[in-house]
Amino acid sequence: MKILVAVKRVIDYNVKVRVKADQSDVDLANVKMALNPFCEIAVEEAVRLKEKGIADEVVVVSIGPKAVQEQLRTALALGADRAIQVETDDMPDSLAVAKILKGVVEKEEPQLVILGKQAIDSDNNQTGQMLGALTGMPQGTFASKIDMADGSVNVTREVDGGLQTVKLQLPAIVTTDLRLNEPRYASLPNIMKAKRKPLDVTTADELGVNVARTVKLLKVEPPAERSAGVKVADVAELVDKLKNEAKVL
Amino acid sequence: MSILVIAEHDNKELSPATLKTLAAAQAIGGDIDVLVAGEGCQAVADEVAKADGVSKVRLADNAVYGHFLAENLGTLVAELAKDYGHILAPATTTGKNFMPRVAALLDVAQVSDIIAVESADTFKRPIYAGNAIATVQSEDAIKVITVRATAFDAVAAEGGNASIEAVDTVIDNDKSEFVGEELAESERPDLTAARVVISGGRGMQNGENFHLLEKVADKLGAAVGASRAAVDAGFVPNDMQVGQTGKIVAPELYIAVGISGAIQHLAGMKDSKVIVAINKDEEAPIFQVADYGLVADLFDVLPELEQAL
Known part of the structure; x- marks a missing residue:
């Protein structure tokens, strides 16, 4: 069984985000970039399925300028077998990404496609579901557990009220939530080995996808700051303030 | 153009997130229809019909919608969407699950998790985990939007008197099925709705x-x-x-x-x-x-x- 994992290059989750002075976007100049944490979980899950003998090949794909090769190499160091970069000048929106991934799915014919549930930059939470609609594949989003069976997969999903399990016929799409697994660290020998693994480059044009955006970014602002309030001495003062000053009790 | 709001519910009761999504719809402006899709959910439709500002409730009551599977719900909403300029749902795990499918089937972008309505095509939404707020403008003919319910004040639950119309479209699929769920039982109010x-x-x-x-x-x-x-x-x-x-x-x-x-x-x-x-x-x-x-x-x-x- 072949697994396709889609990964995104994003700002490192430890970096404090700053908005540009002209409010055109956030400032990504000289900022540390990394594999999106949910995508890292997706790679880890695919590699574990390979280690269990359920999958025989793990292919990672990323979309964007040449810099995304860095994240593809990271995924290869974590255990993926080969990588595909779909070159675009900018980062396309979720629908264009889903269309590009559909093209890759048609070529690679994976039985399972694993994606992060969302990227921590745009926070859209769309791509996996859109890919599902475009390919006609069933989806198990926000997965905290995956059980593979013959020709199907049971996905336990984190939903607002608790957990839900769905059974999907393969080929299927899974998007990862945080508790699916804890990704490993790449070892130095694996990082060296990853440099020699195959990495193919294709383009959105070759896949016949138009990446023009229909949603324009007009402005980016920092959120309203909350200022620190007062310290109270004890419970009596706290309850008094909540009753008489804030009037919330 | 009118607006279609997709109700969030558990087949018995309407979720308060729906009343807040209705507030976002009112801020956009236009006639508001609400789709209640589920199984045995007539009571939910009756509840929605009383909400302030609803023109019409469309009730798709069928076993295929009982567990809100994204494959069925997404296709149903995409079929109904052609009559509307905006499709709104709360950004709950249910809304997040099916709405991008609606957008993809309509070949439009989705604007996720809006926290403010600037105009009928311009919205504010948090990015980078709320460390920045983006203002975005959608050029799509049908705008598919999820709403961060906590950012809007609920419309009145009483006072309206909308008509209820049955939707007969039945969308099923043979690729996904509901197996089971473990929902936390609690006497306390829901986290996202509690005062x-x-x-x-x-x-x-x-x-x-x-x-x-x-x-x-x-x-x-x-x-x-x-x-x-x-x-x-x-x-x-x-x-x-x-x-x-x-x-x-x-x-x-x-x-x-x-x-x-x-x-x-x-x-x-x-x-x-x-x-x-x-x-x-x-x-x-x-x-x-x-x-x-x-x-x-x-x-x-x-x-x-x-x-x-």
Whole structure:
């Protein structure tokens, strides 16, 4: 069984985000970039399925300028077998990404496609579901557990009220939530080995996808700051303030 | 152009998130229809019909929609969407699950998780876990939008008298099926809808100590939440998590107990009207966003607080 994992290059989750002075976007100049944490979980899950003998090949794909090769190499160091970069000048929106991934799915014919549930930059939470609609594949989003069976997969999903399990016929799409697994660290020998693994480059044009955006970014602002309030001495003062000053009790 | 709002419910009751999504729809302006898709959900349709500002309720009552499978619901909504300029759903796990399928089937972008309506095509939404707010303008003919319910004040649940019309379209699929669910049973209000939320962090030390929070919660009619640290430490289940990767809450009163205030947690609660922090570490970042801070041992404070209320 072949697994396709889609990964995104994003700002490192430890970096404090700053908005540009002209409010055109956030400032990504000289900022540390990394594999999106949910995508890292997706790679880890695919590699574990390979280690269990359920999958025989793990292919990672990323979309964007040449810099995304860095994240593809990271995924290869974590255990993926080969990588595909779909070159675009900018980062396309979720629908264009889903269309590009559909093209890759048609070529690679994976039985399972694993994606992060969302990227921590745009926070859209769309791509996996859109890919599902475009390919006609069933989806198990926000997965905290995956059980593979013959020709199907049971996905336990984190939903607002608790957990839900769905059974999907393969080929299927899974998007990862945080508790699916804890990704490993790449070892130095694996990082060296990853440099020699195959990495193919294709383009959105070759896949016949138009990446023009229909949603324009007009402005980016920092959120309203909350200022620190007062310290109270004890419970009596706290309850008094909540009753008489804030009037919330 | 008119607006279609997709109701969130459990086949019995309407979720308050729907009334807040209706407020976002009113801010956009135009006739508002509401789709209630589910199984045995006539009562939900009756409830929606009474909500303020609803023109028409469209009821798709069929077993294929009983568990809100994204494959069925997404296709149904995409088929109905052609009559509308905007499709709105709350950004709950259900809305997040099926709405991008609707957008893809209509070949339009989706605007996720809006927190403000600037005009009929321009919206504000948080990016980078709420560390930046983007203003975006959609050029798509049909705008597919999910709404962060806590950012809008609910429309009145009573006063309306909309007609209810049956939708006969039945969309099923043979590729996905519902197997089961484990839903947390609680007598307390839902986290995202509660007027007061009291949350515990790693400082609670273990899951049993959450009883101290529950006693205070019972006095206040509050929901009980937790930080990711407390969830990751195994004190309480994940559905109690407040934060960037958990639930986003904005109650009138939020009480953070033994929570240091990681950015991750603040992203989920900093829009609360009044924030109280109780922590024995006076350097804890949570105090920087708290209206009232109490530097003290939570194991002394919680029983005292329960007595004082």
